[in-house]
Amino acid sequence: MKTHKKYLARCIELAKNGLGTTYPNPMVGSVIVYKDQIIGEGWHQKAGEPHAEVNAVNSVKDKSLLQKATIYVSLEPCSHFGKTPPCCDLIIRNKIPNVVIGTVDPNEKVAGNGIKKLLEAGINVTVGVLENECNALNKRFFTFHQQKRPYIILKWAESQDGFIAPMKRKEQKPVWITNPYSRQLVHKWRSEEQAILVGTQTAIDDNPKLDVRDWSGNNPVRIVLDKDNRIPTDRFLLDNQIKTIVFCQADTNTNRENLIFEVIDFKQNTARKIVKVLFQHQIQSVIIEGGRQTLQTFIDENLWDEARIFKGKTIFKNGTKAPYLQTNTNQKQFILEDELIIFTNHD
Ligand code: AOF
Ligand code: ZN
Numbered sequence: 001m002k003t004h005k006k007y008l009a010r011c012i013e014l015a016k017n018g019l020g021t022t023y024p025n026p027m028v029g030s031v032i033v034y035k036d037q038i039i040g041e042g043w044h045q046k047a048g049e050p051h052a053e054v055n056a057v058n059s060v061k062d063k064s065l066l067q068k069a070t071i072y073v074s075l076e077p078c079s080h081f082g083k084t085p086p087c088c089d090l091i092i093r094n095k096i097p098n099v100v101i102g103t104v105d106p107n108e109k110v111a112g113n114g115i116k117k118l119l120e121a122g123i124n125v126t127v128g129v130l131e132n133e134c135n136a137l138n139k140r141f142f143t144f145h146q147q148k149r150p151y152i153i154l155k156w157a158e159s160q161d162g163f164i165a166p167m168k169r170k171e172q173k174p175v176w177i178t179n180p181y182s183r184q185l186v187h188k189w190r191s192e193e194q195a196i197l198v199g200t201q202t203a204i205d206d207n208p209k210l211d212v213r214d215w216s217g218n219n220p221v222r223i224v225l226d227k228d229n230r231i232p233t234d235r236f237l238l239d240n241q242i243k244t245i246v247f248c249q250a251d252t253n254t255n256r257e258n259l260i261f262e263v264i265d266f267k268q269n270t271a272r273k274i275v276k277v278l279f280q281h282q283i284q285s286v287i288i289e290g291g292r293q294t295l296q297t298f299i300d301e302n303l304w305d306e307a308r309i310f311k312g313k314t315i316f317k318n319g320t321k322a323p324y325l326q327t328n329t330n331q332k333q334f335i336l337e338d339e340l341i342i343f344t345n346h347d
Pocket of ligand 1 (some may be wrong): 023024044048051074083084098105107110
């Protein structure tokens with residue numbers, strides 16, 4: 001069991017190379033072991049491209065060893081024809097006698113069928129090694145498939161005295177509360193999520209681009225709430241440059257290549273309605289970066305999984321109060337002089 005854990009831990013490590021690039025697929029890592037030596041490794045890099053097991057098998061130099069080897073994989077090998085053929089068939093075809101799996105794939109198309117197929121082929125299958133860690137690795141993918149909504153991260157920065165924006169603003173520019181390192185970290189976070197969401201007032205006041213210019217990686221899909229069509233068309237968010245979903249109340253706009261308008265009724269359960277539409281768009285994760293009202297809406301409807309809050313050194317004395325979040329557990333760390341507090345909303 002200890003050896004199994006060691007190799008599964010390596011699978012997780014490999015899988016993490018795909019953070020931010022595998023959507024809508026999960027991050028998966030795989031290692032192939034013969035006589036307690038790793039003879040092959042691989043991870044899933046991008047949807048549409050080979051799965052982890054395929055890359056691991058391809059990396060083995062002496063393919064005759066596969067018949068005596070064990071393949072470790074952080075997620076149940078797939079049994080279906082998706083964008084790529086089933087990994088189970090690959091394992092069976094190469095006569096790999098032992099398969100050790102981290103956790104069962106929650107995707108309805110797989111969900112135990114992979115394990116069944118391997119067992120029926122007479123393969124030794126072990127399931128549930130480092131299961132919690134493998135579930136946590138794909139918290140976004142699991143939330144999406146099991147709860148039929150994206151994984152939701154709330155993010156804001158507040159001043160030492162608890163404000164997210166000062167009273168008066170001279171120009172349409174965000175007022176930075178945190179230091180440049182925290183700011184870069186935020187861009188890294190953006191690159192890790194599939195989508196980023198802000199409310200109307202933030203779009204108007206800050207004119208944000210919501211891209212990852214301080215980090216390398218994919219730009220998330222932008223999502224903006226524009227209930228009353230108040231956002232001026234010259235704002236970056238409406239520039240049609242990055243895929244952007246605009247939630248509005250009345251359909252007075254026409255979709256453009258990268259600009260998609262979604263009509264919802266904002267009266268009640270707004271957050272619930274938004275996440276339902278995002279699920280239909282196959283969005284598996286979203287980071288919500290403000291403003292106060294938008295963040296509070298998701299908190300009040302208890303539709304969030306993580307809150308990442310920066311507390312800067314700045315003092316505003318007055319302004320927009322930070323959202324109200326009642327919770328007990330937290331992890332604290334410091335990014336230079338800024339305090340970062342992370343809350344998780346697990347039941
Ligand atoms: C695996 N190994 O590395 C991954 C798996 O459209 P496809 O063919 O890429 O299939 C996507 C689904 O396959 C995805 O939703 C998930 O259920 C599974 N992902 N499975 O055996 C992998 N990435
Ligand atoms: Zn597969």
